[in-house]
Amino acid sequence: MNGQRSAKSDSQESPNANAATLLSYLLGGLAFWGGVGWVADWALGFSGLFLPIGLGVGLVGSIYLIYIQHVRS
Amino acid sequence: MGADVNVVAASESGCHIFGHGCGFEAPGVGLFSPTPWLDFGLPGAAGVNKYYLVAAVALIIAAAFWYFTTRRAKVVPGRGQSMAEMLVGFLRDQVTRTTMGKEGDRFLPLIVTLFLFIFCMNIMGLIPGLQLPVTTSLAFPAVLALFVFLLWNIVGIRRHGFGGHIKARLVPGGVPAWILPIVVPIEALSNFVIRPATHMIRLFATMFAGHLLLALFAAAGFYMFNPLSQMGALYGALSVGYSAIALVGFLVFTAFELFIMAVQAYVFVLLTSIYLGEAIEGAH
Numbered sequence: 001m002n003g004q005r006s007a008k009s010d011s012q013e014s015p016n017a018n019a020a021t022l023l024s025y026l027l028g029g030l031a032f033w034g035g036v037g038w039v040a041d042w043a044l045g046f047s048g049l050f051l052p053i054g055l056g057v058g059l060v061g062s063i064y065l066i067y068i069q070h071v072r073s
Numbered sequence: 074m075g076a077d078v079n080v081v082a083a084s085e086s087g088c089h090i091f092g093h094g095c096g097f098e099a100p101g102v103g104l105f106s107p108t109p110w111l112d113f114g115l116p117g118a119a120g121v122n123k124y125y126l127v128a129a130v131a132l133i134i135a136a137a138f139w140y141f142t143t144r145r146a147k148v149v150p151g152r153g154q155s156m157a158e159m160l161v162g163f164l165r166d167q168v169t170r171t172t173m174g175k176e177g178d179r180f181l182p183l184i185v186t187l188f189l190f191i192f193c194m195n196i197m198g199l200i201p202g203l204q205l206p207v208t209t210s211l212a213f214p215a216v217l218a219l220f221v222f223l224l225w226n227i228v229g230i231r232r233h234g235f236g237g238h239i240k241a242r243l244v245p246g247g248v249p250a251w252i253l254p255i256v257v258p259i260e261a262l263s264n265f266v267i268r269p270a271t272h273m274i275r276l277f278a279t280m281f282a283g284h285l286l287l288a289l290f291a292a293a294g295f296y297m298f299n300p301l302s303q304m305g306a307l308y309g310a311l312s313v314g315y316s317a318i319a320l321v322g323f324l325v326f327t328a329f330e331l332f333i334m335a336v337q338a339y340v341f342v343l344l345t346s347i348y349l350g351e352a353i354e355g356a357h
Binding site: 020021023024025027028030031032033055058061062063065068069072 | 246247248253255256258259260261262263264266267268271275293344
């Protein structure tokens with residue numbers, strides 16, 4: 001989402017839009033990888049081992065995506 | 074702009090401050106479940122209720138606005154036509170052009186229609202006698218957000234082909250291949266589930282909370298108004314003072330809510346425009 005739009009209107013991009021995108025990345029990362037961790041815990045018979053790992057991976061992945069899409073570019 | 078009809082109806086138990094000792098009953102989510110006039114007994118359906126009426130009124134107001142402001146359009150615009158032109162110009166300059174450039178002009182009719190329709194649905198919360206914002210029913214923002222989501226996909230697929238659109242939405246550019254298994258599911262969930270969901274919930278939740286707050290002030294004003302208190306004239310006067318404070322709060326928050334109604338309609342169409350701009354643009 002950073003191609004033409006950023007080039008033509010970097011200064012005009014709405015803070016609301018940015019906030020919405022960042023929020024969806026953070027929620028997506030936590031929900032997906034947290035969910036994978038929870039399923040792994042349930043399937044392998046652990047209690048609270050893979051869930052925090054999954055949440056951590058999801059958070060790091062989300063922050064990395066935000067960095068790639070909105071900071072580095 | 075009087076007290077909410079539902080609130081007053083709910084408060085007809087006669088409970089007042091400095092009265093019989095019964096407490097204040099705050100308005101709850103029951104405000105948003107009006108009694109159905111026609112119920113077909115369909116599972117998960119609320120039946121034909123007040124939401125149908127206020128949605129129809131909102132639609133008529135939006136349509137009437139365009140009819141009366143543009144039916145005798147002239148080169149030198151009158152007051153109504155100027156207002157319509159200002160609205161279109163504002164949305165073109167602040168929404169479609171800033172997010173999609175000149176190409177956004179193609180979507181301007183959609184954006185203008187969405188904005189006015191959502192704004193009209195929102196202001197139904199302030200129309201005396203109706204006082205129920207249509208967007209406090211999750212179904213209405215959900216359908217609008219679903220429509221935008223479908224359009225976003227259609228525009229992307231028409232522009233870049235199915236594979237191109239899906240790839241653009243799932244695979245972020247400049248990411249090493251070994252990180253892709255981690256970030257592609259996040260992109261998928263974010264773009265195809267969470268974004269349309271937050272698009273819908275933002276509008277719904279803001280209007281829901283705002284209307285509940287107004288109802289609370291109205292109910293509090295009613296509860297605290299007890300000039301004929303059995304506890305004496307002093308308490309009666311005190312209750313009138315309390316009630317006046319609640320009334321002032323009600324008026325202030327009504328004005329604030331009007332502003333929020335416009336802002337939420339604007340945010341909805343701004344996000345719509347940004348999503349469509351992304352679909353046109355394609356790859357990251």
